[in-house]
Amino acid sequence: MANERPKADVVIVGLGWAGSVMAEELTRAGLNVVAIERGAWRDTSTDFPPAVDPDELRWHTRRELLQPMSVETTTFRNKTGQQAAPVRNWNAFQFGWNVGGAGTHWAGMSWRFLPWDFQVATQTAERYGQERLDSLMAEGLQLQDWGVTYDEMAPYYDRFERIAGTSGKAGNLNGQKIKGGNVFEGPRDREYPTPQLKDTNWMSMYRDTTEGMGYNPFTIPAGNISQAYVNPLGVTMGPCTYCGFCDFHGCGNFSKSSPQACILPALMRRSNFTVLTETEVLHAVKHEDGKTVKGVKFVTRDGEEGFQPADVVCITAYQMDNVRLMLLSGIGEQYDPATQQGTIGRNYSYQTCSSVTGFFSGAKMNPFIGGGALGVQIDDFNGDNFDHSELDFIGGAGIMGYSTNGRPIANMNGIRPGNKRWGSEWKEAYARDYQEVANIFCQGTSMPTRDAYLSLDPTYTDRHGQPLLRLTFDWNRNDTSMIDYTTKKAVEIMREAGGEDIMVDNQAEASWNPYKQHSSHTIGGLVMGSNPATSALNPYLQSWDCHNVFSVGASAFPNNGGYNPTLTVGALAVRAARAIHETYINNPGPLVEA
Amino acid sequence: MNRREALFSLGSMAAAGGLASRAGAAELKGFPKQTAMSADHLPTPARSGGGFQVLKSETDQKTVKAVFDRLIPADDFGPSASEAGCLEFLDDQLSGDYGAGKALYLEAPLSPENEEEIMGAPQFLSTPRERYETGLKALEAYAQDTDGAAFHALSPDRIDEILTGLEAGEIDLGEGVNGQAFFELMLQNAREGYLADPLYGGNRDMAGWKMIGFPGARYDYRPYVDRRNEDLGLTPVSLIPND
Numbered sequence: 001m002a003n004e005r006p007k008a009d010v011v012i013v014g015l016g017w018a019g020s021v022m023a024e025e026l027t028r029a030g031l032n033v034v035a036i037e038r039g040a041w042r043d044t045s046t047d048f049p050p051a052v053d054p055d056e057l058r059w060h061t062r063r064e065l066l067q068p069m070s071v072e073t074t075t076f077r078n079k080t081g082q083q084a085a086p087v088r089n090w091n092a093f094q095f096g097w098n099v100g101g102a103g104t105h106w107a108g109m110s111w112r113f114l115p116w117d118f119q120v121a122t123q124t125a126e127r128y129g130q131e132r133l134d135s136l137m138a139e140g141l142q143l144q145d146w147g148v149t150y151d152e153m154a155p156y157y158d159r160f161e162r163i164a165g166t167s168g169k170a171g172n173l174n175g176q177k178i179k180g181g182n183v184f185e186g187p188r189d190r191e192y193p194t195p196q197l198k199d200t201n202w203m204s205m206y207r208d209t210t211e212g213m214g215y216n217p218f219t220i221p222a223g224n225i226s227q228a229y230v231n232p233l234g235v236t237m238g239p240c241t242y243c244g245f246c247d248f249h250g251c252g253n254f255s256k257s258s259p260q261a262c263i264l265p266a267l268m269r270r271s272n273f274t275v276l277t278e279t280e281v282l283h284a285v286k287h288e289d290g291k292t293v294k295g296v297k298f299v300t301r302d303g304e305e306g307f308q309p310a311d312v313v314c315i316t317a318y319q320m321d322n323v324r325l326m327l328l329s330g331i332g333e334q335y336d337p338a339t340q341q342g343t344i345g346r347n348y349s350y351q352t353c354s355s356v357t358g359f360f361s362g363a364k365m366n367p368f369i370g371g372g373a374l375g376v377q378i379d380d381f382n383g384d385n386f387d388h389s390e391l392d393f394i395g396g397a398g399i400m401g402y403s404t405n406g407r408p409i410a411n412m413n414g415i416r417p418g419n420k421r422w423g424s425e426w427k428e429a430y431a432r433d434y435q436e437v438a439n440i441f442c443q444g445t446s447m448p449t450r451d452a453y454l455s456l457d458p459t460y461t462d463r464h465g466q467p468l469l470r471l472t473f474d475w476n477r478n479d480t481s482m483i484d485y486t487t488k489k490a491v492e493i494m495r496e497a498g499g500e501d502i503m504v505d506n507q508a509e510a511s512w513n514p515y516k517q518h519s520s521h522t523i524g525g526l527v528m529g530s531n532p533a534t535s536a537l538n539p540y541l542q543s544w545d546c547h548n549v550f551s552v553g554a555s556a557f558p559n560n561g562g563y564n565p566t567l568t569v570g571a572l573a574v575r576a577a578r579a580i581h582e583t584y585i586n587n588p589g590p591l592v593e594a
Numbered sequence: 595m596n597r598r599e600a601l602f603s604l605g606s607m608a609a610a611g612g613l614a615s616r617a618g619a620a621e622l623k624g625f626p627k628q629t630a631m632s633a634d635h636l637p638t639p640a641r642s643g644g645g646f647q648v649l650k651s652e653t654d655q656k657t658v659k660a661v662f663d664r665l666i667p668a669d670d671f672g673p674s675a676s677e678a679g680c681l682e683f684l685d686d687q688l689s690g691d692y693g694a695g696k697a698l699y700l701e702a703p704l705s706p707e708n709e710e711e712i713m714g715a716p717q718f719l720s721t722p723r724e725r726y727e728t729g730l731k732a733l734e735a736y737a738q739d740t741d742g743a744a745f746h747a748l749s750p751d752r753i754d755e756i757l758t759g760l761e762a763g764e765i766d767l768g769e770g771v772n773g774q775a776f777f778e779l780m781l782q783n784a785r786e787g788y789l790a791d792p793l794y795g796g797n798r799d800m801a802g803w804k805m806i807g808f809p810g811a812r813y814d815y816r817p818y819v820d821r822r823n824e825d826l827g828l829t830p831v832s833l834i835p836n837d
């Protein structure tokens with residue numbers, strides 16, 4: 001093939017969080033790794049130092065660090081039978097496209113999923129009876145375990161937290177519950193790498209209020225690190241300054257956990273690592289027997305095509321593109337909702353969320369003191385932490401009082417209900433309410449259904465003429481009941497805290513569409529599991545169909561926890577990379593018998 | 595690998611190649627290239643002087659000024675949109691990537707009804723710049739039609755009435771212009787201009803930030819995070835270098 005590069009042991013497609021974690025593990029083990037990244041090289045001192053970063057218009061409003069829709073977008077419809085439409089403008093999906101991926105501009109909330117999240121099917125049957133599980137399935141939910149348990153994941157979570165420098169306070173140390181930490185978390189065997197962040201005014205109000213109501217508030221574990229820290233790779237990070245220009249922005253202080261701050265300084269020095277930037281992988285190329293791939297076909301920014309041969313292909317291109325690349329490469333079988341045959345595209349789901357806004361007369365919240373992951377949460381109504389025997393749903397939501405930012409354009413509609421958004425009425429309202437508003441966010445679980453899935457769009461293509469990914473999704477009854485219930489709890493908290501003129505934005509109230517949502521947490525489509533009939537990947541993130549293809553991302557989640565995804569993505573990346581260099585490389589073949 | 599080993603291996607790798615060449619003694623002339631800010635990531639300030647680039651027609655300028663100054667009028671809370679530089683801001687934005695819709699997916703086919711139904715809002719194949727060009731002409735035509743006068747000559751109350759009608763989707767601006775969506779576009783841009791860093795031409799004297807008490811392009815609030823319910827009295831700062 002024209003422009004064929006020298007063969008690598010491993011090629012990594014997409015150098016974001018998952019890709020850089022894997023590249024670090026694999027190169028440290030001595031393998032020769034080539035990463036191919038669609039976006040450009042971006043670094044702290046050159047691209048988002050403090051003199052450049054605090055610029056809301058550029059980074060948040062115009063989203064200059066994000067992948068534009070003109071490069072690639074998705075098409076969307078609520079149900080089969082509708083004609084999907086392309087998502088033309090900025091929307092809920094906020095893809096990264098630079099070295100570092102969305103890991104550069106994420107907010108940093110750094111959660112381990114609950115033990116329950118990995119075994120929703122099994123644990124629902126165990127706690128509430130097989131009948132309960134059967135009736136949820138009959139209603140259309142497609143519940144299935146991950147093929148990996150929390151206990152098996154714990155060491156990988158630990159490794160990722162150490163690399164990231166996560167700040168927080170343990171709530172369950174080796175089974176011992178600790179007040180002030182999250183007492184509902186799975187057991188961890190040591191404290192967080194750095195202590196929890198400080199409370200803002202609103203966080204301390206939220207903490208006192210929820211504690212007074214008998215709940216268990218704790219500071220959200222954060223990739224905004226609280227003090228100087230040197231990670232296991234020898235990279236030094238600095239303390240977060242609560243600058244409030246965090247999500248959608250880079251971090252100028254080396255305080256946000258990111259590939260730039262935590263991994264690349266070590267990785268880039270390794271002679272067995274190469275990254276091709278501004279180079280897009282079009283698809284993997286299969287061997288004649290179809291059982292393995294020989295490498296990936298790519299195209300550079302200047303339109304030159306080439307081929308990168310490799311023994312192993314790791315697809316770490318973010319949830320949506322992971323699924324799309326499998327489909328474009330013809331690996332595995334497209335899921336069909338009518339027959340439930342095929343696994344690629346199966347179990348797509350989102351994150352069921354709502355927010356509750358209240359106003360505090362005369363308050364000075366100083367909302368500009370913020371951090372992407374700065375907040376206090378209660379998990380009393382998350383996962384299966386509360387009894388669902390008498391409730392008509394499973395799952396729950398983390399309920400947080402947050403202080404992420406006071407960016408003036410982003411918050412300009414945060415005014416008391418009944419006020420106009422323009423004229424002197426708006427100016428008066430905003431001048432007052434900017435300091436008086438406070439928010440609670442419910443970040444909930446999402447359960448997969450038979451009908452929600454991903455496939456290639458028959459009409460629309462990207463700039464290279466390859467089909468876009470088509471999303472078919474709407475809220476399911478279980479999840480809307482769940483968010484109704486948890487939103488009521490959030491309203492009670494807001495009332496108890498003294499908030500007035502309370503406004504509720506329940507995102508699951510009307511049919512889903514990408515402009516009404518605020519969460520970038522889109523999951524599934526290439527899920528892991530122990531049954532090849534219902535999962536695309538085995539529990540080591542290895543394709544059941546082509547054994548030298550591994551894929552890591554939130555695409556591997558069969559269901560969504562009531563948390564942000566990245567710590568779980570990072571932990572899975574460590575797990576997959578170790579399986580590759582400890583076992584696969586010496587003995588290529590399926591790591592689990594189908 | 596423990597930390598000492600990690601540090602050691604970093605050191606030996608650096609010595610073996612890669613960065614080693616940069617670390618050696620060297621005669622430097624100018625800024626070392628490897629650590630220079632990349633040109634495409636330096637902010638691009640609004641052009642100053644030279645007049646409007648996109649809103650070239652005088653009528654268009656007057657129409658947009660009339661709209662913006664009702665969206666953000668001068669009052670006790672601060673200057674009007676045009677006094678704060680929002681027209682210069684808008685023109686500058688429209689003359690660049692934003693105006694050209696560089697980030698948008700503008701591939702056909704567009705099936706307007708289907709897309710509006712699925713997305714819950716009208717979708718466009720036109721760029722923001724094109725939408726201003728057609729929208730402002732349509733507003734002027736509407737005023738001539740209903741009031742027999744230029745849009746900018748209408749009374750503030752009458753302009754408010756038209757804006758209210760557009761916002762509610764009750765005014766039809768004719769073929770090819772969605773009045774409600776055009777209202778939202780103008781409202782968004784007027785307020786962006788009022789609240790973005792003055793570097794971009796609007797928010798003159800940081801008037802928008804002073805209105806709400808936003809301290810601007812500061813980057814360290816550690817000294818203030820423990821303070822409760824206090825007016826911190828922080829004067830805003832902008833990305834524009836001080837002289």
Ligand SMILES: Cc1cc2nc3c(=O)[nH]c(=O)nc-3n(C[C@H](O)[C@H](O)[C@H](O)COP(=O)(O)OP(=O)(O)OC[C@H]3O[C@@H](n4cnc5c(N)ncnc54)[C@H](O)[C@@H]3O)c2cc1C
Nearest residue numbers: 014016017018038094097101102103107108109281564566
């Ligand atoms: C604004 C925002 C806030 C967020 N906040 C949080 C949070 O608080 N907590 C949390 O847990 N998560 C958060 N997330 C999510 C988090 O960013 C992602 O979960 C994480 O980055 C996923 O890692 P990844 O490696 O799968 O993808 P990424 O880090 O995005 O990396 C994927 C990379 O692949 C590249 N790529 C894609 N296709 C190709 C191709 N064909 N060829 C070559 N390269 C390709 C992309 O350019 C990208 O660089 C947030 C996301 C956003 C957008």
Ligand code: SF4
Nearest residue numbers: 240241243246251371
């Ligand atoms: S809030 Fe903290 S972690 Fe986030 S960008 Fe600012 S300094 Fe960095």
